[in-house]
Amino acid sequence: MNKIAILVAIVALASFGCDSSSGGGTGGSGGDGSAQAVTIQFAGVVGMDDFACGEVYENLGSNDTSLKLTDFRFYVQDVEVQNADADWVPVALTQNQFQVDDVALLDFEDGCGGFGNADLNDVVAGTVPEGEYAGVRFKMGVPVELNHADASTAPGPLGLTSMFWSWRGGYKFLRIDSGNIKDNPAIWRMHLGSTGCGMTNDPTTPPEEPCTNENRVEVEFDAFDAANDVLVADIAALVDGAPLDEPAEGTPTGCMAAPDDSDCGPIFDNLGLPFGASTPDAQQFFSIE
Numbered sequence: 001m002n003k004i005a006i007l008v009a010i011v012a013l014a015s016f017g018c019d020s021s022s023g024g025g026t027g028g029s030g031g032d033g034s035a036q037a038v039t040i041q042f043a044g045v046v047g048m049d050d051f052a053c054g055e056v057y058e059n060l061g062s063n064d065t066s067l068k069l070t071d072f073r074f075y076v077q078d079v080e081v082q083n084a085d086a087d088w089v090p091v092a093l094t095q096n097q098f099q100v101d102d103v104a105l106l107d108f109e110d111g112c113g114g115f116g117n118a119d120l121n122d123v124v125a126g127t128v129p130e131g132e133y134a135g136v137r138f139k140m141g142v143p144v145e146l147n148h149a150d151a152s153t154a155p156g157p158l159g160l161t162s163m164f165w166s167w168r169g170g171y172k173f174l175r176i177d178s179g180n181i182k183d184n185p186a187i188w189r190m191h192l193g194s195t196g197c198g199m200t201n202d203p204t205t206p207p208e209e210p211c212t213n214e215n216r217v218e219v220e221f222d223a224f225d226a227a228n229d230v231l232v233a234d235i236a237a238l239v240d241g242a243p244l245d246e247p248a249e250g251t252p253t254g255c256m257a258a259p260d261d262s263d264c265g266p267i268f269d270n271l272g273l274p275f276g277a278s279t280p281d282a283q284q285f286f287s288i289e
Helices: 264-271
Strands: 009-013 035-041 044-046 056-060 065-083 088-090 103-107 123-129 133-140 174-181 184-192 217-221 231-234 286-288
Touching: 065 123, 088 123, 088 133
Parallel strands: 044 231
Antiparallel strands: 009 035, 035 123, 056 065, 065 088, 065 103, 065 133, 065 174, 133 217, 174 184, 231 286
16 A cells, blocks of 8 residues: 555654664553653545546445545544553653644645645644553544633634534534545535534523533554554545445435434444444444554
């Protein structure tokens, strides 16, 4: 597979006096307070191909649909790596335009669809205590305490109004858009966020009770070799089994995470999320190669 655009691997960079001869990996107990840098590199693919904004991809979903993909962005939170004692250690994220507090935005589109911008980001960067690490876990989502912020004034990646779901009240954890499907002028979309959040007149007011469907995707790989393994996010795997060009009657083309939209069923299953009375298997969107 061509990996020019999207790979998700942990690259550990020793710093603050860390002995580079101790081998690869990241972090550890850090009893003396020292730290080392860690970079988790993400990349997005569509089956065997790299994602590229504006490209047409064939044979997707259950009906072998062609999609001209124009957006691919998602938030991650609670990023952790696993040390030699099998303890999970939080990555202290570097604060920048793509990372704020404990949340980061991975952005693989370049504005070709009109909703994004030219800036791209395929890494999560931060620091961990000095030591050895093998394993990574995170959630695809935005933390509850930040999910109902005012996107027009929020800092960093939370300030993108195109990633805020004003009519649902919260952020789009995952956004995938396409252009025309075959000869149909309708646009296919996958927008994932929390639903059943007790909407008020102000969508930036946090709900008094937890959202009925939090829809945060949990991803964990205990055995992850930073030197040799690659973690990929695959749109083809996400839509496997979904009839992309045949929306259920009375529903929009695509999936807006509505619990009564049967088009979302196969996609939620591939994300490892419950849908209706279903009990999903493990998520298939992220994998190691």
